[in-house]
Amino acid sequence: MMGKRGISVTPEKTPRKPRKPKAPKAAEAVPGPAVTxxxxxxxxxxxxxxxxxxxxxxxxxxxxxxxxxxxxxxxxxxxxxxxxxxxxxxxxxxxxxxxxxxxxxxxxxxxxxxxxxxxxxxxxxxxxxxxxxxxxxxxxxxxxxxxxxxxxxxxxxxxxxxxxxxxxxxxxxxxxxxxxxxxxxxxxxxxxxxxxxxxxxxxxxxxxxxxxxxxxxxxxxxxxxxxxxxxxxxxxxxxxxxxxxxxxxxxxxxxxxxxxxxxxFPAKKPKLAKPVRFAVAYWLRRGDGTILLRRRVEKGLLGGMMELPCTHFKDDEASGFDLAAARAAAPLTTAKWRRLDGRVVHVFTHFRLEIIVLAAEVRLADGNLGQWIKPENFAEIALPTLFRKIASHALKQGA
Ligand code: SF4
CATH class of the missing domain: 1.10.340.30 (Hypothetical protein; domain 2)
Structure with a gap:
């Protein structure tokens, strides 16, 4: 038999005060006896x-x-x-x-x-x-x-x-x-x-x-x-x-x-705000219209997927958005990196990520930096939504 009272797992909690049942709209209105x-x-x-x-x-x-x-x-x-x-x-x-x-x-x-x-x-x-x-x-x-x-x-x-x-x-x-x-x-x-x-x-x-x-x-x-x-x-x-x-x-x-x-029912606790992390992504375009992509390491977040190069995600905005450090760590430090307007926001399960984008163009570049792929071919590769958002952000600004 099923019980007909509220169940509380923590017995010291004050019992709920029963309210008058609402009338059902389409099914029968009177509850029947306890069921098997x-x-x-x-x-x-x-x-x-x-x-x-x-x-x-x-x-x-x-x-x-x-x-x-x-x-x-x-x-x-x-x-x-x-x-x-x-x-x-x-x-x-x-x-x-x-x-x-x-x-x-x-x-x-x-x-x-x-x-x-x-x-x-x-x-x-x-x-x-x-x-x-x-x-x-x-x-x-x-x-x-x-x-x-x-x-x-x-x-x-x-x-x-x-x-x-x-x-x-x-x-x-x-x-x-x-x-x-x-x-x-x-x-x-x-x-x-x-x-x-x-x-x-x-x-x-x-x-x-x-x-x-x-x-x-x-x-x-x-x-x-x-x-x-x-x-x-x-x-x-x-x-x-x-x-x-x-x-x-x-x-x-x-x-x-x-x-x-x-x-x-069920009772819910108010949701806590997600922590925010910060990083810089690199949008490097070669003379033939291709963009530099790399494969992420197998383990960890987005492991094994293709990515636009980016810095480590940091907990504080000052170090996450440190452009001097980001330029020094860029995949091609000799390129002229410029900051694109705005930031890209992506929400993961456990945190919210904010990214700013550095863009640069080079006529020729070393193939060993990663893979060079045209944006129109991004749909054919394993590029997670985060990096698709960054690509869209850069393309909208003509980068
Ligand atoms: S199981 Fe859900 S939909 Fe059905 S009566 Fe209970 S609360 Fe309403």
Whole structure:
């Protein structure tokens, strides 16, 4: 049975005062009796069968592939690829990248056999590039260690590069129908509301509690569809603001709805401002119209990707924007570097980066400085969004 009161993980907290429930708009207005786990799953699965999102990685036949392994579940390769892409990224952004990857790397074997550079180039613009490198490593592991056959257990999936507990559970549930407990951000919000968990869902203790509550609802059958149904509910009706409770298939089972203020769950701490870092980038144009690019070192932020040369990111503006030091450290110190107007701002997960740009032109330059590429060909290389922004900034100023 599900409880009908708010759950607090920190018991000393003052209990919430229940409010009068709002009347649902389209579903039945009177909450029913406490429901069982199977009632909950049955309602949600019936809704999913009608309303579940049509996504390319859920298409059993895939875009270019032969059908699924067992006639019902999506191809594990498609689930793997989509789940890695969806980490920190929205569905709308991922769809064209997913389709492009399936065109370029139609099978796991094709992905494993491709050079990393080709994968990074296809990934360019999607961000969090360590995911692309791990994608490649994981594909190779499955080919080399498992003969190309995906392991089906969460435990074995977790041993693959870049596959953490959430992704392992999602692949196990969606591709292999294992009763794995899949809790992404959307599901976390839905569970917080179903059980009216009144604490900050970012705290590890509350996350653990939410996982246990999610486990208590996961059905033994159709676990993959159930996981996707919870994700879809969180992405559609159970939105962070103004959830559409009147249309929700499980409003009768939802304590936050019954308390009358679903948006209050989960509780959130105010966001802290991100730290700011500062750096100088170099835009060096050669007489043939090409621009100097380099490859970043394999490890660290944007590791292995192409870049416009730039200085180290500094925590304080004075040293980050020290133009005398930047000119002394330029890739070609004999060039006449001039500062372009304005600055480029790019926001990473953990910090905001502000960059000013030094530009120069040279008739001829040493090929050993890096690669010389025309701006119109930047789309064909693995150039992260930060450097595309810098390129756009320089080109707008005629540099
Ligand atoms: S009733 Fe409302 S708050 Fe509860 S799960 Fe449904 S949409 Fe979310």
């Amino acid at each position: 786990k199977s009632d909950h799953a049955a309602k949600l699965l019936a809704w999913f069968d009608q309303e579940g999102r049509k996504l390319p990685w859920r298409n059993q036949a895939g875009r270019n592939q032969a059908g699924p392994k067992d006639g019902r579940h999506p191809d594990p390769y498609h689930v793997f690829l989509s789940e890695i892409m969806l980490q920190q990224t929205t569905v709308a952004t991922v769809i064209p990248y997913f389709n492009d990857f399936i065109d370029k790397f139609p099978t796991l074997a094709a992905l494993a056999a491709a050079p990393l550079e080709k994968i990074l180039t296809a990934w360019a613009g999607l961000g969090y590039y360590a995911r692309a490198r791990n994608l490649h490593k994981a594909a190779r592991h499955v080919i080399e260690l498992y003969g190309g056959k995906w392991p089906e257990s969460e435990e074995k999936l977790r041993t693959l590069p870049g596959i953490g507990p959430y992704t392992a559970a999602a692949i196990a549930a969606i591709a292999f129908d294992q009763p794995a407990v899949v809790v992404d951000g959307n599901v976390e919000r839905v569970i917080s509301r179903i059980f009216a968990v009144a604490d900050d869902s970012k705290s590890p203790a509350v996350k653990k509690k939410i996982y246990q509550l999610a486990a208590s609802l996961t059905p033994p059958e159709r676990a993959g569809d159930y996981a996707q149904a919870m994700m879809d509910l969180g992405a559609s009706y159970c939105s962070p603001r103004q959830p559409l409770c009147g249309l929700c298939p499980i409003f009768r089972h939802c304590d936050a709805y019954l308390l009358g203020q679903p948006e209050d």
